[in-house]
Amino acid sequence: MTTVAERPAASAAPEPPPAPGQPKPEPVRRTGLVLAAILGIWVLGWLFLQGSATLPLGRATLTDFQAKLNDLRDAFDAARDGNFFLEYVVGGISDGLEAFVVGAQDLLSQAAFPRPVPEIGWLGVVAIGAWIAYALAGLRSTILVGASLVSFGVLGYWSESIDLLIVTFTAVLIAVAIGIPLGIAMARSRVVTAVVTPILDVMQTMPSFVYLLPLVLLFSIGPSAAVMATLIYALPPVVRITAHGLRTVAASTIEATTSMGSTKAQLLRKVQLPMAKRTIIVGVNQTMMAALSIATIAALIDGPGLGEPVIEALQTLDIGAAFVSGLAIVIMAIMLDRTTTAASQRAEAERRSARYDPRRRRIGLVGGSVLAAVCVYLSRSYLWAADPSNLPDLGRPLAEAAGAATDWFTDTFSGVTGAIKDGFTYGLLNPFQSLLADSPWWLVAAVLLAVAFVLGGWRPAASTAVCLAVILAVGLWQDSMVTLTMTLVATVLVMALAVVFGVWMGRSKGADTALRPLLDAGQTIPPFVYLVPALALFGTSRFTAIVAAIVYAGPAAIKLVADGIRGVSPTTVEAAESAGSSTLQVITKVQLPMARSALVLASNQGLLYVLSMVVIGGLVGGGALGYTVVSGFSQAQLFGKGLAAGIAIVALGIMLDRITQHTAARQGRR
Amino acid sequence: MRTGRSRVRGLAALIAAGSLVVSGCGGGDIEDSAAPEGGADCGDFDMAINPWVGYEASAHVVGYVAATELGCNVEYKSLKEEVAWQGFGSGEVDVVIENWGHEDLKQTYIEEQGTAQDAGPNGNMGVIGWYVPPWMAEEYPDITDWQNLNKYADLFVTSESGGKGQLLDGDPSFVTNDEALVANLGLNFTVVYAGSEPALIQAFRSAEENRTPLLGYFYDPQWFLSEVPLVKVDLPPYTDGCDADPAAVACDYPQYILDKIVATDFAESGSPAYDLVEAFEWTNEDQNIVARYIAEDGMDPEDAAQKWVEDNPDIVQGWLD
Numbered sequence: 001m002t003t004v005a006e007r008p009a010a011s012a013a014p015e016p017p018p019a020p021g022q023p024k025p026e027p028v029r030r031t032g033l034v035l036a037a038i039l040g041i042w043v044l045g046w047l048f049l050q051g052s053a054t055l056p057l058g059r060a061t062l063t064d065f066q067a068k069l070n071d072l073r074d075a076f077d078a079a080r081d082g083n084f085f086l087e088y089v090v091g092g093i094s095d096g097l098e099a100f101v102v103g104a105q106d107l108l109s110q111a112a113f114p115r116p117v118p119e120i121g122w123l124g125v126v127a128i129g130a131w132i133a134y135a136l137a138g139l140r141s142t143i144l145v146g147a148s149l150v151s152f153g154v155l156g157y158w159s160e161s162i163d164l165l166i167v168t169f170t171a172v173l174i175a176v177a178i179g180i181p182l183g184i185a186m187a188r189s190r191v192v193t194a195v196v197t198p199i200l201d202v203m204q205t206m207p208s209f210v211y212l213l214p215l216v217l218l219f220s221i222g223p224s225a226a227v228m229a230t231l232i233y234a235l236p237p238v239v240r241i242t243a244h245g246l247r248t249v250a251a252s253t254i255e256a257t258t259s260m261g262s263t264k265a266q267l268l269r270k271v272q273l274p275m276a277k278r279t280i281i282v283g284v285n286q287t288m289m290a291a292l293s294i295a296t297i298a299a300l301i302d303g304p305g306l307g308e309p310v311i312e313a314l315q316t317l318d319i320g321a322a323f324v325s326g327l328a329i330v331i332m333a334i335m336l337d338r339t340t341t342a343a344s345q346r347a348e349a350e351r352r353s354a355r356y357d358p359r360r361r362r363i364g365l366v367g368g369s370v371l372a373a374v375c376v377y378l379s380r381s382y383l384w385a386a387d388p389s390n391l392p393d394l395g396r397p398l399a400e401a402a403g404a405a406t407d408w409f410t411d412t413f414s415g416v417t418g419a420i421k422d423g424f425t426y427g428l429l430n431p432f433q434s435l436l437a438d439s440p441w442w443l444v445a446a447v448l449l450a451v452a453f454v455l456g457g458w459r460p461a462a463s464t465a466v467c468l469a470v471i472l473a474v475g476l477w478q479d480s481m482v483t484l485t486m487t488l489v490a491t492v493l494v495m496a497l498a499v500v501f502g503v504w505m506g507r508s509k510g511a512d513t514a515l516r517p518l519l520d521a522g523q524t525i526p527p528f529v530y531l532v533p534a535l536a537l538f539g540t541s542r543f544t545a546i547v548a549a550i551v552y553a554g555p556a557a558i559k560l561v562a563d564g565i566r567g568v569s570p571t572t573v574e575a576a577e578s579a580g581s582s583t584l585q586v587i588t589k590v591q592l593p594m595a596r597s598a599l600v601l602a603s604n605q606g607l608l609y610v611l612s613m614v615v616i617g618g619l620v621g622g623g624a625l626g627y628t629v630v631s632g633f634s635q636a637q638l639f640g641k642g643l644a645a646g647i648a649i650v651a652l653g654i655m656l657d658r659i660t661q662h663t664a665a666r667q668g669r670r
Numbered sequence: 671m672r673t674g675r676s677r678v679r680g681l682a683a684l685i686a687a688g689s690l691v692v693s694g695c696g697g698g699d700i701e702d703s704a705a706p707e708g709g710a711d712c713g714d715f716d717m718a719i720n721p722w723v724g725y726e727a728s729a730h731v732v733g734y735v736a737a738t739e740l741g742c743n744v745e746y747k748s749l750k751e752e753v754a755w756q757g758f759g760s761g762e763v764d765v766v767i768e769n770w771g772h773e774d775l776k777q778t779y780i781e782e783q784g785t786a787q788d789a790g791p792n793g794n795m796g797v798i799g800w801y802v803p804p805w806m807a808e809e810y811p812d813i814t815d816w817q818n819l820n821k822y823a824d825l826f827v828t829s830e831s832g833g834k835g836q837l838l839d840g841d842p843s844f845v846t847n848d849e850a851l852v853a854n855l856g857l858n859f860t861v862v863y864a865g866s867e868p869a870l871i872q873a874f875r876s877a878e879e880n881r882t883p884l885l886g887y888f889y890d891p892q893w894f895l896s897e898v899p900l901v902k903v904d905l906p907p908y909t910d911g912c913d914a915d916p917a918a919v920a921c922d923y924p925q926y927i928l929d930k931i932v933a934t935d936f937a938e939s940g941s942p943a944y945d946l947v948e949a950f951e952w953t954n955e956d957q958n959i960v961a962r963y964i965a966e967d968g969m970d971p972e973d974a975a976q977k978w979v980e981d982n983p984d985i986v987q988g989w990l991d
Contacts, residue, residue, distance in 0.1 A: 058849055059846075059849055059861070059863070060846075060847075060849070060850075060916060074778070077756070077778075077783075078782070078783065212753075213752060213753065213756075216753050216756055216757075217756060220757075220760050220762055221747060221749060221753060221756075221757045221760070221762045221763070222747070222762065299748060300721075300748070300749070300750055300753070301749065301750075301753055302747040302748050302749055302753075308748055311721065311748065312748075314868050315721060315722060315723055315726075315867070315868070315965075316723060316893070316964065316965040316966075316968075317868055317871055317872060317875075318968070321968075414876065414880070421829060422829050425829035425830075426829060429829075430829070430832075531866075531868065531869075532868055532872055535868070535869055535872040535873070536872055536875075536876060539828070539873065539876065540830075540838060540862070540864040540865070540869045540870075540872075540873050541828070541829060541830050542830065543829070618863075618865045619865040619866040619868075619869060620864070620865055620866065620869050621830065621862065621863070621864050621865055621869060622865065623830075623862070623863050623865070626865070627842065627863045627865050630842045630865060630866070631842035633750065633752075633842075634750060634751070634752070634841075634842040634843040635752070635842065635843065635845070636752050636755075636772075636774050636775055636778070637774050639752075
C-alpha cells in the first residue's frame with residue numbers, strides 16, 4: 001500500500017510485453033473518434049435499458065458460490081486439529097516466528113520478565129541503531145536514525161515503535177530470503193515469470209482484510225500471523241524489482257563476460273548481481289515501505305506495533321492520539337527509506353570521492369561500536385537509560401495541539417466542504433455511476449472490452465474478458481461497477497493533481513524540496529489517522545472515500561510526473577524558450593508531451609494505489625466492494641462474500657492494470 | 671494445535687539470552703521486579719479485547735481484579751470478534767467478556783467444536799435500533815414513531831441516498847436487518863452503509879452540532895450516548911420469533927442479554943480467574959462510567975479500571991466471594 005521512494009516499480013503488473021508483429025498502432029485521432037462512438041452507443045443503451053440486468057445483490061444475501069466459500073472455511077477450521085501438516089509444519093513455522101519476535105521484544109522493547117524493562121534499554125537501542133546506520137549508510141543516516149529512534153520515545157510510543165520495527169524487519173528478512181532467489185529465477189526464465197507474475201499480482205491487489213482470518217487459522221493469533229500478513233503484501237516488490245534489475249544489466253556486458261568463458265553462476269555473482277545491486281536495494285526499500293503500511297491492519301489480529309494505538313484512538317475518535325502514533329509511523333518510514341537509499345548510494349559515492357579514506361572509516365566503525373557497547377551497558381544498569389518514560393514527553397502536547405487544530409479546521413470549513421461534496425456527487429459522480437452500474441451488465445462489459453481493444457489491442461481485451469468473467473462468476477457485478485466508478489473518478493482527480501503539482505515540482509527545485517516531505521507523509525501515514533477529519537469535513541459518503549484515496553495515491557503520481565518533467569532534456573526546453581514560447585506553451589507543447597510515458601505510468605500507478613484504498617473507502621461510506629470486504633472480515637456468515645469481493649477487487653485491478661500497461665506500451669512505440 | 675505457550679516463551683528467552691551473549695554485554699544491575707503477590711495458581715489469563723470502548727472497560731476491570739487480587743498474569747489481545755472465537759480452540763484466548771448474540775459463532779464453537787462455552791450474562795443489556803439526534807426529537811416530537819418516518823423522508827435525503835431518505839447503517843460487525851425492515855415497513859428510505867463505528871459516531875456528532883437531519887443505526891451501551899444522548903425511534907415491537915425469517919422481518923431488534931464466553935479448556939482448568947469471570951456482573955451504568963473515563967477523559971484503560979474498582983469495593987468483593 002505504500003511507497004516512499006520515487007520509483008514505485010512495485011506495479012501489480014508484468015513487464016509490458018511489446019511483442020513484435022502486433023498490429024500497427026492507428027493514428028491518435030481515430031482512437032479518439034472510436035472512443036467517442038463507443039461512449040455514444042453506451043449512453044443510448046443506458047437511456048433505454050437503464051435499470052435492467054444490473055445484477056444487484058442484497059447486503060445479507062449470499063450466492064451459491066459465496067456460500068461454498070463459507071463451507072470451505074468451516075471445513076478447514078474443523079480439519080485443522082490433528083492434521084499433520086498443519087500441526088507440525090505450519091505450526092512449527094508459526095512457533096519459530098513467534099519465538100523470534102518475542103525474543104527480540106524481550107531484548108529490545110518489552111519488559112523481559114522478571115526484569116521490569118527490556119534486556120537493552122532505549123539508550124542502547126538508539127546507539128545500536130545509529131551504529132548500524134553508520135556502518136551501512138554514513139554519517140547523515142546515523143544522525144537521522146538516532147534522532148528518529150529518540151523521537152519514538154519522546155512521542156510516547158517507544159515499545160510500540162520498536163515492536164513495529166521488529167515485525168517489519170522479520171518480514172523483510174524473510175521477504176529478501178525468498179524474494180531475491182525468486183527474482184533471479186524470474187530474470188532467467190520466461191516460464192517462471194509467467195507463473196509467478198499473476199501470483200504476485202494477486203498478493204498485491206487482494207485486500208489484506210480478506211486473508212487475515214484464514215491466516216489466523218493457520219498461524220494463530222499474534223506476531224506470527226502478523227508477520228505472515230506483512231510478508232504477503234510486502235514480498236512482491238523485492239521479487240519484481242530484483243528481476244527487473246537483473247534483466248536490465250546491459251546485454252553487451254553479459255556478452256563480454258560470457259565470451260571470456262564465465263559460467264552462469266560466475267556471471268550472476270560477479271557481474272549481474274553487483275551491477276543490479278542498486279536496483280535490488282530499491283526493491284528492498286519498497287518491500288520495507290509496503291511492510292510498514294500493513295501495520296495498522298495487523299493490529300486487528302493482535303500484531304504488535306504502532307497499529308494498536310492508531311486503532312485504539314480511532315475507537316474514541318481521538319484525532320490527536322491517532323495523529324501522534326501515525327506520525328511515529330511516518331518518521332519510521334522516512335528513516336528506513338532514506339537510510340536504505342543512502343546505503344545503496346554509499347559504495348558508489350565513496351569510490352568517486354577523493355577524500356575517502358578507508359582507515360578513517362575503520363576507526364569510526366570501531367570507535368562507534370565501543371560507544372554503542374557503553375550505551376548498551378548503561379541501558380542495562382541504570383533505569384534512566386532503560387525506561388523511555390524518563391524522556392521528555394512531547395506526545396501529549398502534540399496530540400492536544402493536533403486535536404485542537406483539526407477541530408478548528410473542520411468546524412470552520414465543514415460547510416464549504418459539504419457543499420463541494422454535494423456538487424461533485426450530484427454533478428459528476430452520480431450520473432457516471434448510473435451509467436456504469438445501472439446499465440445492463442452485457443452493455444457495460446461490451447463497452448469495457450471495446451475500450452480495452454481500442455486502447456491496447458487484443459491482449460488487454462483478452463485480459464479484460466477474463467477479469468469480467470471472474471467478476472460475474474463471484475456474483476458481485478453491480479458492486480464492482482460502483483467501485484469501478486469511484487476508482488476511475490478518483491484516478492482522474494489524482495491525475496489532475498499530478499499534472500499541476502508534478503509540473504510545478506519538475507520545474508522548480510524549491511517547490512520540490514518543500515512538497516516532498518508532505519508527499520512522503522501522505523503516502524506513509526496510516527489512512528485510519530485521517531479518516532475522522534475527512535468524515536467531519538465530507539460526511540459519510542463515496543466522496544469521502546475518494547478523498548481518502550487521493551491523499552494516498554496522489555503523492556505517488558505527483559512524484560512520477562515530476563520525475564518525467566525533470567527528465568525532459570533542458571536543451572529542448574531552452575530551444576522552445578528562445579523561440580519565444582510562453583511558460584504555458586513550454587509546459588503544454590513541450591514538457592507534458594515529452595513526459596507522456598511518465599504520465600501514463602503515473603496513471604497506471606495512480607489507478608492501482610486508488611484501488612488499494614477501496615477497503616478503507618468502505619469504512620467511511622464508500623460502500624460497494626470495500627464495505628463487503630470489511631463485513632466479510634467482521635461477520636463469520638459473510639466471510640465467503642468478503643472473499644468474493646476481494647477476488648472482484650483483484651480482477652478490477654488486473655483489468656485496469658493491463659489496459660493502462662498496454663496503452664503505455666503503444667504510446668511508447670509512437 | 672499449539673505446542674504450548676511455555677515452549678515458545680522458553681525458546682524466545684533462549685534467543686534473547688543468546689543475542690545478549692553474542693553482543694558481549696553482561697550488565698544487568700536493574701533489579702528484577704518482584705513476582706506478583708497472591709496465589710501462584712492463576713497463571714496466564716488471556717483476555718480478548720474486541721474493538722469497542724465498552725468492551726475494553728469490562729475487560730480491564732476484570733483483568734485488573736484478576737491481576738491484583740488473584741495474581742494472574744493477564745494478557746490483553748486486541749482482536750475482532752471472529753478472530754477471538756477462533757482463539758478459543760488454540761488456547762490463545764480464554765475469555766470474551768462481552769458477547770452480542772453471535773448465534774452463528776455459538777453454533778460453530780460451542781455446539782459443533784465444543785471449544786467454547788457460555789459463562790452466563792455479564793449484566794449488560796444490549797439495545798440495537800434506529801436513532802435520531804436529540805435536536806430532531808425536540809423539533810419533530812412525533813418522529814420517534816416509525817409510522818411518521820415517511821412524512822419526514824425528504825429531510826433525510828443526501829447525495830448518497832438516491833432521492834430517498836437515508837438510513838445510515840454503521841459498523842459491519844453488527845447484524846442488521848435494515849434493508850428488509852425498510853422494505854417490509856414500506857418506508858421511503860434507502861440504507862446507506864457508513865462502514866465503521868467512527869463513521870457513524872462522527873455522523874451523529876456533526877448532525878447534532880450543525881442541526882442537520884440524520885437517521886441511523888446505533889446501539890446502547892456506547893460511550894458516545896453520554897456525549898450526545900441520541901433518541902431511539904420506536905419500530906413495531908419485537909416479539910419472539912418475529913425475526914425468524916431475515917427477509918420478512920418487520921419488527922424491532924431484540925434486546926440482547928450480553929454474555930461471557932470462555933474457552934472450554936479454561937473453564938475446566940480450575941483457574942480462580944474462571945470463577946471471577948463467571949461471577950462478574952455489572953450494569954450498563956457501571957460500564958458507561960468506565961467507558962467515559964477512557965473515551966472522554968482520555969484515561970488509560972488500566973487506570974480507569976483501577977479507579978472504578980477502588981470506588982466500588984463492595985461490587986468487586988461480591989465477584990470474589
